[in-house]
Amino acid sequence: MFLQKNADANDFTRSEKSAKKRRGIRFLRLKIGIVNILSCPAQISLHLLFMTTKTGSVILIDDDVDDREMFALVIKGLKIQNEVMSFAECHTALEYLESQALNERPFIILCDINLPIMNGVAFKKKIDENEILRKKNIPFIFLSTAFSKTLLEQVHNYNVQGYFLKGLTLDELRKSIALILEYWSLSKHPDDD
């Protein structure tokens, strides 16, 4: 009898936990929905005034589908004029960049670091090895969920233009992306004139 009771109690906590989990997921969805509608406060839209001065596309590489969707949401909310090209793998992104080598320069590359087959660091190396791509001097920024000292040392040795965390919430990601785009919009580039 006692055992039975105990098992019931366990069942209860388990089901309560999963209910909480479900609520959490629903809450997250709701939050994404709200952000989607209201994601353009006055301060952000001001930044967009000069956003249009850089015309190239934003290249995004991330193997996580959910993360790519989050980026799309955030970037849509920022109302950027630039085209956004998303890739799940670095080698397809590299193929695209190479095929577009003689066309306009992408505005910026935002790349995840841990990716299967070719990771972000190897991708950056490949770009630097390609004379035409290297000379385009596209700001290369890592966006990752984690970091370690060894990894950061390795990454910064390539003279990249930044390493940012995606953050835990959509709002954190939005702030980081807005800041990155603002910074590189304002920074002068040889192709500006």
Add this chain to the structure above:
Amino acid sequence: MITKNGPIILIDDDIDDLEITSQIITELGVKNEIVCFSSCTDALEHLQSDKRIDQPFVILSDVNLPKMNGVELKKRIDQNDALRKKSIPFIFLSTAYSQAILNEVYELRVQGYFIKGTTINELKETLEMIFRYWTICKHPNSL
């Protein structure tokens, strides 16, 4: 505001500009030490002789300077193994730009090239954004 403690290295041959810039940085509430140089030679000497472990937070340098210009300074830093490994964000802050100089600068993989702007407010906004960017940016020396 700034969580990274290293000093900010400012290089400009215009003493007025140096004063204005460091005053603005102080006004922004930035607690980092500000170390000013009016020549790249002095700045390089300081960076090379600095045996302390401390890591400069950023280098903000003018481009057009007599004797050694900003581009040459960045090259010298990259040639020095110990300095290069510090990966100090190197940002140009200038009054002017041309395509030729920008080509030269970007070849060095710098971390930005900004125009000082015509008003103090413009400079203030630019500096505020630069510090915000490098404060949020993850760096091996900020761990």
